[in-house]
Amino acid sequence: MTYAELARRAASLVGLLAEPVDARRALSLVRELGPGFDEGRAADPAATIAERIELRGLAERLGRRSAEGIPFASIARALSADLHGSPADAARIRLECDGQLLTFGL
Numbered sequence: 001m002t003y004a005e006l007a008r009r010a011a012s013l014v015g016l017l018a019e020p021v022d023a024r025r026a027l028s029l030v031r032e033l034g035p036g037f038d039e040g041r042a043a044d045p046a047a048t049i050a051e052r053i054e055l056r057g058l059a060e061r062l063g064r065r066s067a068e069g070i071p072f073a074s075i076a077r078a079l080s081a082d083l084h085g086s087p088a089d090a091a092r093i094r095l096e097c098d099g100q101l102l103t104f105g106l
Helices: 003-016 021-038 045-065 067-083 087-103
Strands: none
Touching (some): 003 021, 003 067, 003 087, 021 045, 021 067
């Protein structure tokens, strides 16, 4: 499951969130940074400190707000794992996100 595909599907849920700002930001980061990992790029943790910190905060806030926010939290966690150099964890979390999106019919 690629970041591009997950972001496309998750975008359909943004309108269901009472506070969509964090979800939009998570999607923006995924669209910006995810394609490199979809293409097999290796992580450069030193170059992505700010993004990793931001993704951690987004994942925490999105995971607490509503059921609709959980897929956004998961995709943020997956990207964070990739940015940390943990592709196996990222792949597992992307599969979790896929399942969460399926529960919404996406």
